[in-house]
Each structure stands twice: as C-alpha cells, then as structure tokens.
Amino acid sequence: MKPVRYSYAITSALLLGGAAVSLATGYPAGAQVAQNDDRAIARVVPRAGAPASFADLTAQLQPAVVNISTRQKITVNNSNPFAGTPFADLFGNQQGGQQAQPTTREAQSLGSGFLVSADGYVVTNNHVITADGQGKVEQITVSTSDGTEYPATLVGADQASDLAVLKIKGAKPFPFVHFGDSRKARVGDWVIAIGQPFGLGGTVTAGIVSAVLRNTGGGGAYDRYIQTDASINRGNSGGPLFDMQGDVIGINNAIYSPTGGSVGIGFAIPAETASPIVDKLIRHEEILRGYLGVRIQPVTDDFSAALGIPDNRGEFVQSVEAGPS
Secondary structure, three states, X not given: OEEOEXXXXXXXXXXXXXXXXXXXXXXXXXXXXXXXXXXXXXXXXXXXXXXXXXXXHHHHHHHHEEEEEEEEEEEEOOEXXXXXXXXXHHHOOOOOOOEOOOEEEEEEEEEEEEEOOOXXXXXXEHHHHHHHHOEEEEEEEEEOOOOOEEEEEEEEEEOOXXXXXXXXXXXXXXXXXXXXXXXXXXXXXXXXXXXXHHHOOOEXXXXXXXXXXXXXXXXXXXXXXXXXXXXXXXXXXXOEEEOOOOOEEEEEEEXXXXXXXXXXXXXXXXXXXXXXXXXXXXXXXXXXOOOOOEEEEEOOHHHHHHHOOOOOOOEEEEEEOOOOO
C-alpha cells in the first residue's frame, strides 16, 4: 500500500488521499447551515436507488471543500561520495567526517481539506502540512472553491491518526459540512470524493464502498479504513469522502498502487475515527490512547499447524510488557 500524498517539490510526488468530513461542531457558526444539512440535501438527492446524476449533490457540497498549499523548509543531510579519500574536503566537509554539511531547501506541498464550521476550521491529513514529518511549515494557504485564498494557521495535529486541523484567518462565515456515521456505511453504497488531485482543484470522482474496516497490513492503532473504488490520486489527501446523504464518512488518505496512480483501490479514514480526534484538536485537548502492554503476531497457517490450532485466526501473544513499578 502506498500512502496517498501531496505534490512535493523536493522528492517525487507523493500520493495522499483527499478526505472529506461533514462535521457538526459546537463552535461558533452563527446562523449558518451546513452544506450537508438534511434540510438542504433532501432537496437534491433521492433517498433510494442509483442517482441519475451527482451534479446537484456536488454543487451543494463543493463550496465546503478547500485546496491546501504549504511552503516548508526541509533540512537534507548530504552524503559525501569522497568520504575516506584525499578528496573528502572538496565536497564541503571541512572536518573530514562521513557527512557533508546539511543543507536547507524549500519545498511546497498541495493537498485537500474541508471546512467543518462557519468560523473557518479546516480538517485535512497531517502529512499534507508536515512533509511526512521532515519539513517545518512556514506558510499555509487555503483556497476555497471560488478561488479566494486565505492564510491559515495550524490549530493541532495528530501524527498517529494522520489528522490535522487548520484555522482560516477570515471574518466571513464559511460554508461547511458535517461528519456522518461511517458505521452505517455498507459495501456497495455510492460515494463521491472531492479534492485536488495533481493540483486540479475541485475535481469530483464517484464510486462505491468496496470494503469497510479494511486492514491494510500497515499495523498501528488506526490501520482500519473504508476502501473505495472512487478515483483517488496525488493531492486528494485530506479531502472528504461523501455518502449520498452528503455526510462526510471518510477522509481520503492512501491508495494501493503498483504504478503510483489510481487503480481503483483507495482508503479513507472512517468518520467514526476522525470525528472525536478533530473535536479534541479544535479544543486544544491532549489525545490520550490506551496501551495494552503486550506484543502480538498473527496466527498464520504454519503457526496454527505447529500449535495444533484448528483455525488460523486470532493473534498470538508473544510477550507481556512489564507494568509500572
């Protein structure tokens, strides 16, 4: 599996998925109504059956989806190809060691996001604004669907879940969307993704839910995604995945691809995972996680045969970590 990443000026273009979240928050929103409010969506989307067109739903939701660009500084350690030879110092390493002096380069990234409140809170992927943890962000710019650009600040980020919240600096009330209940998503349900693949802002793709609670084998507490065949490419990262009620049920995050392009296997962070973390980031609360204290490994066919277990299901506890004294 390859992470769906943003366009990146230093390395090759990374592949991050645009994810969308329709989120009802308790933060100041004035008298604004969310773009995916039931009263608005009921007028544009039939409740049952395959839609004849996604046009009305897209027109309703697209104003809440934004493009995110950043300028970052990245420190690169330069290897000395002449290390250990009489020519080592010619590469700029005056100390004669194995490393030349590190250099700082400027990088840019492009990704997607969505507004979750009328006062300008934006949800996206953490990797969109951190260059995979290697960059130091100097400037964040958010562009709305009408082409208006706003400076933004980082409110909070959570690397483990790959989520981040930005705040647009602007006085106007913004269109926004709500998180839906991703637990109700079923395989075969229609979904649409809106984002900025390859820098092409406002791109809409449609597909179905291919799987729910998909484990990609990457490990970690959040290796559980909604899988979709809606086309997701570079720059879709952080964008929303909408259901036919206009709710954000996932945040596009990664794809499986032998070539680096979309082959119809994309992954989105479920709303049930993202929503509580986003709420805490907006309130500047610490993200607390439990710790089981054991090391486990999958039960494979060979392992189950060696232990005489009839089914190769479950996990084998390898060791137990010592608790606090």
